[in-house]
Amino acid sequence: MRVAQLAKAAAVSGDTVRHYTDLGLLKPRRDPHNGYQLYAAEDLKRLRFIARARRLGFSLKDVQAILARADSGAEPCAEVRELLGERLHALEAHIAECQRL
Known part of the structure; x- marks a missing residue:
C-alpha cells in the first residue's frame, strides 16, 4: 500500500501517516522501481493501534x-x-x- 491507501484504510490523513513514518512508528519499505514508500498489512495494524491509543x-x-x-x-x-x-x-x-x- 502507498501512503494514500494506508491513510484511507486507517481513516487518518496522509500527513498523519508521513508524520508517524518520520517518527519511526511505521517502517515502510521502498519500491526499488520508483522509490515510493510501500506499507504492509502490519503497518496498517500498527497505524490503527496508534490511532486508537491517541483517541484514548x-x-x-x-x-x-x-x-x-x-x-x-x-x-x-x-x-x-x-x-x-x-x-x-x-x-x-x-x-x-x-x-x-
Missing part, C-alpha cells in the same frame, strides 16, 4: 514506548496497564472538577 489520550511518547517494547520482543502489557491507570486517574480527576463546576 495516550501521548506519542507513550505510543513510541509501547511499540518499542513490543518490537524488542517484550510484552508491553504491564506498561500499557500502568499508562491506562494513570490516564484513568487523570480522567476521574477531570470529571470531579467538571462536577464541581
Whole structure:
C-alpha cells in the first residue's frame, strides 16, 4: 500500500501517516522501481493501534514506548496497564472538577 491507501484504510490523513513514518512508528519499505514508500498489512495494524491509543489520550511518547517494547520482543502489557491507570486517574480527576463546576 502507498501512503494514500494506508491513510484511507486507517481513516487518518496522509500527513498523519508521513508524520508517524518520520517518527519511526511505521517502517515502510521502498519500491526499488520508483522509490515510493510501500506499507504492509502490519503497518496498517500498527497505524490503527496508534490511532486508537491517541483517541484514548495516550501521548506519542507513550505510543513510541509501547511499540518499542513490543518490537524488542517484550510484552508491553504491564506498561500499557500502568499508562491506562494513570490516564484513568487523570480522567476521574477531570470529571470531579467538571462536577464541581
